[in-house]
Amino acid sequence: MSAGFLIKEGFSGLTRAKTPSFVAIATIAISLTLLGGAYEIGSEVYDIFVRMQSRFEMEVFLLPSVTEHDKSEVEQRLENHPQVTSIHYVSKEEAARRFSKEFGEDLSEVLDYNPLPSSYRIRLDTRSISFSQITSLAESLEKQGGVDEVKYRRQLLGTLQQYYTIFLAVGGIILLVVLGAAVFLISNTIKLSIFAKREVIEIMRLVGATDRFVKTPFVIEGVVHGAIGALIASVLLLVIIRGTNFLLTGIVNTGIDMEIWLVPAFLGVGMMFGFIGSMRSVRLFLDRTR
Amino acid sequence: MIDFYNVTKNYGNGIGVRNLNFNIRKGEFVCVVGASGAGKSTILKLIYMDEFPTTGKVVVNDYDSSMIEPESIPHLRRKVGMVFQDFRLLSDRNVFENVGLALEVMHVNRREIKKRVLRALNSVGIGHRAQYYPRELSGGEQQRVSIARAIVKDPFVLLADEPTGNLDPDIARDLLALMQRIHERGTAVIMATHNYNLIKNRPFRRIRIEQGEMVDS
Numbered sequence: 277m278s279a280g281f282l283i284k285e286g287f288s289g290l291t292r293a294k295t296p297s298f299v300a301i302a303t304i305a306i307s308l309t310l311l312g313g314a315y316e317i318g319s320e321v322y323d324i325f326v327r328m329q330s331r332f333e334m335e336v337f338l339l340p341s342v343t344e345h346d347k348s349e350v351e352q353r354l355e356n357h358p359q360v361t362s363i364h365y366v367s368k369e370e371a372a373r374r375f376s377k378e379f380g381e382d383l384s385e386v387l388d389y390n391p392l393p394s395s396y397r398i399r400l401d402t403r404s405i406s407f408s409q410i411t412s413l414a415e416s417l418e419k420q421g422g423v424d425e426v427k428y429r430r431q432l433l434g435t436l437q438q439y440y441t442i443f444l445a446v447g448g449i450i451l452l453v454v455l456g457a458a459v460f461l462i463s464n465t466i467k468l469s470i471f472a473k474r475e476v477i478e479i480m481r482l483v484g485a486t487d488r489f490v491k492t493p494f495v496i497e498g499v500v501h502g503a504i505g506a507l508i509a510s511v512l513l514l515v516i517i518r519g520t521n522f523l524l525t526g527i528v529n530t531g532i533d534m535e536i537w538l539v540p541a542f543l544g545v546g547m548m549f550g551f552i553g554s555m556r557s558v559r560l561f562l563d564r565t566r
Numbered sequence: 567m568i569d570f571y572n573v574t575k576n577y578g579n580g581i582g583v584r585n586l587n588f589n590i591r592k593g594e595f596v597c598v599v600g601a602s603g604a605g606k607s608t609i610l611k612l613i614y615m616d617e618f619p620t621t622g623k624v625v626v627n628d629y630d631s632s633m634i635e636p637e638s639i640p641h642l643r644r645k646v647g648m649v650f651q652d653f654r655l656l657s658d659r660n661v662f663e664n665v666g667l668a669l670e671v672m673h674v675n676r677r678e679i680k681k682r683v684l685r686a687l688n689s690v691g692i693g694h695r696a697q698y699y700p701r702e703l704s705g706g707e708q709q710r711v712s713i714a715r716a717i718v719k720d721p722f723v724l725l726a727d728e729p730t731g732n733l734d735p736d737i738a739r740d741l742l743a744l745m746q747r748i749h750e751r752g753t754a755v756i757m758a759t760h761n762y763n764l765i766k767n768r769p770f771r772r773i774r775i776e777q778g779e780m781v782d783s
Contacts, residue, residue: 278670278671278673278674280676281670292658293658475654475656476656478654479654479655479656479667480667480671481640481643482614482616482643482648482654483643483644483648483667483668483671483715483719484640484641484642484643484644484668484671484672484719485640485671486637486640486671489640489671566636
């Protein structure tokens with residue numbers, strides 16, 4: 277069996293056709309770097325959204341006349357709500373302490389009574405709840421006995437949810453466009469590199485090579501191109517991310533670092549691109565020249 | 567061994583060959599003679615089934631052009647040696663690798679390839695050039711490599727399409743003598759040429775083609 281010959285042929289294509297190999301590897305590396313970069317930025321922005329949305333705060337202010345019964349009803353209501361992640365009761369005294377901490381003024385020195393109401397500070401995970409559901413939660417809490425008013429950053433929440441939807445749509449489109457461009461670029465580069473080797477293909481067929489025999493070295497070469505391109509992309513992305521972080525030191529902390537699982541993911545995607553691209557291109561070439 | 571039955575091949579831009587009927591027997595040396603564009607190359611392409619008749623059929627041993635499956639064509643070509651005017655050697659492989667390629671595609675093992683390639687190279691008088699690259703060889707030497715590649719697989723027929731077309735007359739005569747020696751060892755040879763002077767005093771059967779038609783055999 278000539279498996280050794282076919283594997284050797286596949287690898288030697290790298291040195292025999294240096295320019296097409298270089299172009300194919302560079303295309304795969306650049307495409308994967310772009311994809312990886314788009315993913316990293318996207319996932320970081322996504323994390324910011326998630327952080328903001330999962331820690332959204334709402335304050336339920338209580339009337340001075342609130343009874344223990346009212347409070348326990350409010351508490352029960354909040355505890356039973358699936359999107360409420362934490363509940364903290366702020367007594368009038370604690371509110372006064374917070375006030376003096378924040379404003380540096382002791383209320384008891386200015387007024388002879390404590391005007392601040394007691395309240396519940398709650399955290400909501402707003403990822404799986406719509407703007408209107410939050411509004412209706414707030415409205416229903418306001419109707420609860422002993423509740424004076426419910427405050428939350430209504431406008432911020434609306435904007436956040438609106439931008440989150442836009443981000444998901446635009447991010448998805450950008451990722452698809454980059455992916456489409458990568459597939460198009462890689463498949464065309466492989467087509468060109470196979471066209472550059474049409475002489476080898478023609479001669480192999482003349483001396484009696486089967487289509488599978490002709491195809492195998494090109495497919496091996498495509499997979500090797502994919503693997504090398506993926507490794508280069510991993511290094512390139514790491515350098516870009518670390519370089520950006522370094523340049524932005526002291527200005528902004530991006531908090532972005534390359535996720536290690538991207539290396540095997542790049543390898544998988546790169547080798548798959550190489551495999552499918554070369555398989556498809558060589559088959560098209562063989563069919564066209566038959 | 568090779569039979570043409572009412573073979574016509576039309577190309578989009580004009581006729582290739584028309585109504586050919588002939589038979590080539592085992593071990594024959596046949597020259598297909600005619601001017602450029604007469605249809606000589608088409609006849610050879612029809613034999614190694616790079617082209618198929620528009621009407622009629624070509625039968626090469628057990629391979630019938632009207633019934634052959636695409637997967638069987640490589641198997642036919644492993645039994646047919648081919649030599650071209652432009653040599654068709656791979657410039658990025660040395661002489662040994664160029665000749666060995668014909669056996670690699672047949673899955674012959676490494677040791678056997680080495681033995682048979684060196685034997686073929688020596689039989690065409692070029693064994694000492696095994697490690698050279700085609701660009702380092704003269705035209706005559708390159709054609710010998712191409713002949714070695716054709717005979718290394720012990721074909722039953724050697725098809726040569728204007729094999730001396732790019733060579734000096736002396737070298738052309740040497741190559742013809744080489745093909746005669748191959749023929750004497752039992753391989754049929756079909757050579758297409760427009761150079762009538764090269765073969766006029768030789769005892770070869772001639773098939774004369776003019777504008778795609780056979781005028782003399």
